[in-house]
Amino acid sequence: MKRLLSGSAALGAILVCALGAPHALAQQPEVVGTAPADAPVAPARAAPEGLSESVAAVVNDDIVSTYDLGQRMRLLIATSGVQPTQENLPQFQREALVSLVDEHLQFQELRRVEKEQKIDIVADDNDVNEDIDDMAKQNNMSRDQFLAYLASRGIGADTLRQQLRAQISWGRWIQGRYGSRLRVGDDQIAAAQALLAAQASKPQYQIGEVLIDANRVGGMPQAMAGAAQLVQQMQQGAPFPSVARQFSALPTAANGGDAGWVSPGEMPPEVEAVLEQMRPGQLSQPIQVRDGVYILYLRDKRAGGSAELVNLKQAAVALAQGASADEEAAARAKLSGLKPQIKDCATLEATAGKTPGVVAGDLGEAEVADLAPQFQDAAKKLKVGEVSDPIRTSAGLHLVAVCARRAAGGGIADKEQIERRLRGQQLSMIARRYMRDLRNSATIETR
Numbered sequence: 001m002k003r004l005l006s007g008s009a010a011l012g013a014i015l016v017c018a019l020g021a022p023h024a025l026a027q028q029p030e031v032v033g034t035a036p037a038d039a040p041v042a043p044a045r046a047a048p049e050g051l052s053e054s055v056a057a058v059v060n061d062d063i064v065s066t067y068d069l070g071q072r073m074r075l076l077i078a079t080s081g082v083q084p085t086q087e088n089l090p091q092f093q094r095e096a097l098v099s100l101v102d103e104h105l106q107f108q109e110l111r112r113v114e115k116e117q118k119i120d121i122v123a124d125d126n127d128v129n130e131d132i133d134d135m136a137k138q139n140n141m142s143r144d145q146f147l148a149y150l151a152s153r154g155i156g157a158d159t160l161r162q163q164l165r166a167q168i169s170w171g172r173w174i175q176g177r178y179g180s181r182l183r184v185g186d187d188q189i190a191a192a193q194a195l196l197a198a199q200a201s202k203p204q205y206q207i208g209e210v211l212i213d214a215n216r217v218g219g220m221p222q223a224m225a226g227a228a229q230l231v232q233q234m235q236q237g238a239p240f241p242s243v244a245r246q247f248s249a250l251p252t253a254a255n256g257g258d259a260g261w262v263s264p265g266e267m268p269p270e271v272e273a274v275l276e277q278m279r280p281g282q283l284s285q286p287i288q289v290r291d292g293v294y295i296l297y298l299r300d301k302r303a304g305g306s307a308e309l310v311n312l313k314q315a316a317v318a319l320a321q322g323a324s325a326d327e328e329a330a331a332r333a334k335l336s337g338l339k340p341q342i343k344d345c346a347t348l349e350a351t352a353g354k355t356p357g358v359v360a361g362d363l364g365e366a367e368v369a370d371l372a373p374q375f376q377d378a379a380k381k382l383k384v385g386e387v388s389d390p391i392r393t394s395a396g397l398h399l400v401a402v403c404a405r406r407a408a409g410g411g412i413a414d415k416e417q418i419e420r421r422l423r424g425q426q427l428s429m430i431a432r433r434y435m436r437d438l439r440n441s442a443t444i445e446t447r
Contacts, residue, residue, distance in 0.1 A: 057097060057446045059104040064097070071159040072096035078153050081242035082233040091229050095247065097446065098216060103166045105438045110169055121176075123168040131164045174431045184422045192418045195265045202264045205275050208240050208257040208297035211289075213249035215436055220288065227286035227293040234283055240297045249292065251428045257297070271296065310371075310379045311404035312363040313345055315352035319396035331397045334358065335390040338399065342387050345403035352399075365404070375400055 053067040073096045077084050084092065110121050129143070136146035147157045210230065214223040230243055241256025252259050264272055268289045274296065278284060284296040315338060317331040338355050342348050352360035368379050375398075378388040382402040390397045 055447055057101055057444065059101050059444055060108060060442055062104045062108065064100045064104065068100060068159075069093070069096055071156060072100055072163075074153060074155045075150075075159055075163070076246055078150065078155060079242060080246040081238040082230070083236065083238065088229050088233065091226050094217065094222070094226070098218075101444060101446075102216070102435060102439075103163070105435070105442055106166055106170045109438060110173060113173065121169055121173050123165045123172070127168050128161050128164045131168065132160065174427065174434070178427060178430050179423075182423050182426050184419045184426075188422060189415055189418050192422065193415070203276075204261050204263050204302050205278075205298060206261050206300040206302075207259050207275070208244060208299060209250060209252055209259045210240075210244045210248040210257050210295040211250045211291075212247065212293045212295075213432065214292040215432075215439075216249060216292075220293070223293040224286055224288060227295055231283065231285060231295055234295075234297075240283070249432065251424050261302075268294070270294075308368045309365050309406050310368055310402050311365045312375070312379065313348050313361065313401045313403055314363055314398050315342070315348060315355075315358050315360040316398040317357055317396050318359070319392075321394045328392070328397070331357075332390045335397055335399050339387050339389070342399070342401065344385055345401050348387075348401055363400075378402075 053065045055063055056066045056069045057064040073089075073092045076082075076092050076096055082088065082092075107122075113119070114121055132146065133143050136143045139146060139149075141149065147160075150157065150160060210227075212223040212227045212230075214220045217223050217226060226247075230238075230247060234240055234243060241258070244253050244257025247253075248257055250257070250259075267275065270287055270289050271294050274284050274287050275298065278296070278298040278301075280298055280300050282298050284294070284298075287294040287296065315335065317334060319328060319331050323331075334355065334357065338352060338358060341351050343351070349360040349362075352358045368376060371379055372393065374391050374393050378391060378400050379402060382388060382400075384402055384405055386402060388398075388400045391400060
């Protein structure tokens with residue numbers, strides 16, 4: 001590979017002017033459903049008459065113009081939800097340029113294969129229009145309205161069309177070439193099932209994920225810096241799904257980074273160590289792994305399969321910890337008289353509300369082991385629908401009703417689900433290696 005790199009400060013200044021003031025785009029609403037950032041682009045197009053352009057990069061014999069680069073930056077900004085600033089414009093520039101370079105390499109490879117094998121791979125206008133129609137529908141627009149929305153933000157329809165054309169074409173080629181060759185053996189499935197079964201008692205996590213591929217962005221320092229900027233932007237309100245679609249190198253990028261429920265053993269050890277410390281609704285800091293940098297969003301967490309969950313309601317009388325024996329006896333008598341009146345959980349609050357000084361409420365669902373010690377014994381012994389005797393705590397006296405009981409965990413994935421997941425992981429790894437080889441054998445010059 002021959003790779004010539006030169007300064008980009010002048011190019012950055014040109015692009016800031018071409019993009020206009022960053023805050024002009026910052027206030028625009030998010031558009032969902034766009035192609036991932038590592039999806040493909042066709043050969044460079046001429047800039048509109050009157051718009052100055054120069055060469056941003058040369059990929060073998062293909063030119064990436066500053067016009068194409070500015071257009072891709074606009075598309076990234078409009079669809080990622082990240083607010084553009086002077087600090088993160090270089091990241092947009094880098095991501096846009098890497099994407100365009102990759103897409104030129106992909107198109108060159110596709111054209112070579114088409115010529116050698118005399119087959120059609122590159123997507124036609126009908127394929128592209130179907131994807132645009134899907135994106136427009138997600139945004140409650142027609143195709144014309146959607147393209148007009150992009151045009152109002154300075155994004156030409158050809159910019160989106162060529163990105164989609166390359167994304168569709170490259171995905172079709174990877175699936176066609178390698179999909180039928182992949183074999184997930186019964187031993188692999190059995191090993192995965194055994195691992196999941198062994199981990200069934202441990203917590204499971206519903207996560208969103210982003211992976212910044214270090215090889216793709218020029219090294220680990222660049223990946224860490226880029227991930228840190230994305231975390232900062234998401235903390236300031238950029239939607240996680242939009243960021244994942246545009247910046248993640250994982251197959252889940254197409255689903256906004258949604259990886260569903262994962263168990264211990266399914267993620268890199270460095271990622272799992274962070275997950276164990278996170279709370280639902282929390283966004284992680286960048287996590288360095290062997291191939292890049294992860295960003296996680298923990299949507300939800302559930303207890304392992306061996307845990308028991310109960311849904312509780314209570315009727316309580318507030319009582320200070322230092323209350324006299326007479327005060328405690330009066331409160332206990334009040335709750336003991338109320339207990340026979342409670343027929344079921346559905347009417348507990350209404351029934352308790354008729355007794356002065358008694359406050360009732362839903363305690364929600366909790367793992368028995370996580371309950372206060374005074375409540376654990378009642379939660380273990382009571383049947384669903386039964387009400388405890390008065391229980392003393394530092395806050396007062398309580399009647400506790402068990403309204404529901406279930407085992408935790410979501411069950412173990414079946415054979416078909418495991419096979420589909422393993423195939424997806426293998427295909428993703430093959431596709432990333434394919435692109436790495438194309439980059440290594442190419443002559444790429446950036447200016």
